[in-house]
Amino acid sequence: xxxLKAQIESQIPSEIARLKALKTKYGQEKVGEVxxxxxxxxxxGIVGMLYETSLLDANxxxxxxxxxxxxxxxxxxGKRDREPIPEALLFLLLTNKxxxxxxxxxxxxxxxxxxxxxxKECAMNDAGNKSKKNVFDALRALPEETHPMxxxxxxxxxxxxDSKFLKMYAxxxxxxxxxxxxxxxxxxxxxxxxxxxxxxxxxRSCVKEAARKSSEVPTVDASLDLAANFSQMMxxxxxxxxxxxxLYLTIHADHExxxxxxxxxxxxxxxxxxxxxSFSAGLxxxxxxxxxxxxxxxxxxxxxxxxxxxxxxxxxxxxTFVENTLKSGRVxxxxxxxxxxxxxxxxxxxxEFALKHMPDDEMFQLVSRLYEIVPDVLKATGKVQNPWPNVxxxxxxxxxxxxxxxxxxxTVMFGVSRSIGCLSxxxxxxxxxxxxxxxxxxxxxxxxxxxx
Ligand code: NMX
Ligand code: MLT
Numbered sequence: 001x002x003x004l005k006a007q008i009e010s011q012i013p014s015e016i017a018r019l020k021a022l023k024t025k026y027g028q029e030k031v032g033e034v035x036x037x038x039x040x041x042x043x044x045g046i047v048g049m050l051y052e053t054s055l056l057d058a059n060x061x062x063x064x065x066x067x068x069x070x071x072x073x074x075x076x077x078g079k080r081d082r083e084p085i086p087e088a089l090l091f092l093l094l095t096n097k098x099x100x101x102x103x104x105x106x107x108x109x110x111x112x113x114x115x116x117x118x119x120k121e122c123a124m125n126d127a128g129n130k131s132k133k134n135v136f137d138a139l140r141a142l143p144e145e146t147h148p149m150x151x152x153x154x155x156x157x158x159x160x161x162d163s164k165f166l167k168m169y170a171x172x173x174x175x176x177x178x179x180x181x182x183x184x185x186x187x188x189x190x191x192x193x194x195x196x197x198x199x200x201x202x203x204r205s206c207v208k209e210a211a212r213k214s215s216e217v218p219t220v221d222a223s224l225d226l227a228a229n230f231s232q233m234m235x236x237x238x239x240x241x242x243x244x245x246x247l248y249l250t251i252h253a254d255h256e257x258x259x260x261x262x263x264x265x266x267x268x269x270x271x272x273x274x275x276x277x278s279f280s281a282g283l284x285x286x287x288x289x290x291x292x293x294x295x296x297x298x299x300x301x302x303x304x305x306x307x308x309x310x311x312x313x314x315x316x317x318x319x320t321f322v323e324n325t326l327k328s329g330r331v332x333x334x335x336x337x338x339x340x341x342x343x344x345x346x347x348x349x350x351x352e353f354a355l356k357h358m359p360d361d362e363m364f365q366l367v368s369r370l371y372e373i374v375p376d377v378l379k380a381t382g383k384v385q386n387p388w389p390n391v392x393x394x395x396x397x398x399x400x401x402x403x404x405x406x407x408x409x410x411t412v413m414f415g416v417s418r419s420i421g422c423l424s425x426x427x428x429x430x431x432x433x434x435x436x437x438x439x440x441x442x443x444x445x446x447x448x449x450x451x452x
Contacts, residue, residue, distance in 0.1 A: 004094065004110075007095050015432055036451075039447075044338060049266065051257025051266070051425055053093040053424050054256050056256040061340065067092070069348075076089065076098065078101060083243050085104070087111060089420060090420050091104060093421060112222040112224070112225075114192035115192040115226075118192065122134040122135065126217060139151055139197075139204070140204075142154065144205040148201050148409050155197045156190070156283065157276065159190070160274065160277060162186075163275070165182035165183050165185075166274045186275040187426060190423060191423060198412050198416050202234050202406070203235065220233070228246070236402060236403060240357055244357075249420070251391065253417050253418060253421040254425075256339075261282040261285045265281060266429065272436075275423055278422075283415050295391075296410050299396035299397075299410065302363060305366060306363070306366065309366075313366055315373060322370070335390065335393060342388055344391050353398060354367075354397065367394060367397045371389060375388055396410055
């Protein structure tokens with residue numbers, strides 16, 4: 001299927017011309033100022049990079065190529081039930097165009113073919129040609145208790161051997177204008193392979209019951225959509241769980257360019273590191289507790305609350321529990337955001353999903369109660385810029401309900417989804433000839449001398 005690739009190719013000349021015109025016309029204009037506070041405060045608020053696939057507004061939340069989450073739910077074709085499928089989002093991110101049903105189906109089939117070929121080849125190597133090592137051998141060499149995110153990142157590196165970009169670059173015959181074509185192939189391969197690898201990690205090292213455990217290469221059902229197949233490979237075949245996976249993989253895909261995982265992927269990619277190296281870097285950032293690992297932290301914290309509160313979710317007891325979390329020196333996981341100044345729309349759509357599919361779930365009742373209590377407790381600290389919940393405050397309770405109980409796996413699912421956004425932009429960055437990233441740093445002495 002080269003329809004998507006051909007569409008991207010046809011857009012490149014006009015996009016490059018548009019960017020060139022922007023530079024010629026406005027190259028000397030200022031987009032903002034950098035204060036010492038910004039420099040010392042994690043570069044918050046500095047406009048410092050181009051990122052086309054999505055844009056985050058503090059008050060409106062995320063827009064994927066201009067579309068909000070409710071708009072995605074309404075407009076993206078390819079739905080099996082109510083939720084959009086991530087293949088349709090991938091098409092939108094890459095082309096800035098809502099695809100047709102036919103285009104989504106062609107991309108779905110392409111990704112599933114890549115996934116199936118990968119899984120079959122690895123399974124064949126396992127069974128017959130044991131001397132031909134594959135990524136699953138690399139994973140088996142790690143202790144089972146290695147954190148699933150470390151395993152996913154290591155798997156990305158272990159698959160780098162397959163990089164078409166790497167081979168072409170090494171051959172010395174690839175023109176700069178051709179880079180994106182091989183980045184595209186690697187990116188689509190990686191997006192297709194990650195669910196297979198993730199499902200393997202889940203069944204080998206997260207699941208505890210012998211009956212659900214497996215260290216076989218998962219079997220891909222190429223007739224399914226990417227999310228449904230992922231759910232099935234993990235051992236969850238109900239329609240509701242597949243719907244949840246479609247929603248999950250869609251809403252976690254992209255959050256503009258400045259978040260740690262997107263920025264890390266972008267930065268490493270700007271050195272012409274291939275998608276396997278670049279996205280592994282992104283995953284390492286996603287694995288941090290202030291970023292993607294917060295979804296695991298939230299679940300641990302909810303379980304802690306269930307034990308401490310013993311079913312008493314009255315306002316007073318819940319408030320005391322939250323205050324004690326702060327007193328112990330921890331952050332309240334799942335609350336706050338570097339850019340957002342409202343409840344994350346990704347939280348809201350997950351809440352809607354819960355209200356529709358599991359309104360009586362006990363842990364959902366707790367999550368809802370926390371939504372009433374936590375913002376005021378955080379406001380009372382006088383320092384938290386955004387007291388509202390983010391995406392991670394809600395994702396775990398949905399997964400628990402549908403049987404995905406092992407919270408140390410949650411960030412892996414976030415990573416599988418984030419590949420869609422990060423790798424889309426990586427393709428566009430090479431297609432549009434973005435520069436290597438290299439901002440200027442200064443020492444604190446330099447600052448003192450400047451202002452004294
Ligand atoms: N609980 C307790 N304190 C908080 C929280 C929170 N949820 N959020 C912010 N603060 C504190 C923060 O630690 C800082 O304290 P100090 O000055 O003592 O260092 C102060 O409030 C000001 O921080 P902000 O400017 O509001 O937040 P910042 O932009 O620095 O950080 C987060 C954003 C998301 C890292 C922060 O809100 C946080 O740690 N939240 C909890 C972890 C979390 O949910 N992360 C997931 C983000 C979404 N994702 O998936 O990546
Ligand atoms: C994300 O999805 O990347 C998080 O909300 C963090 C961020 O945007 O900074």
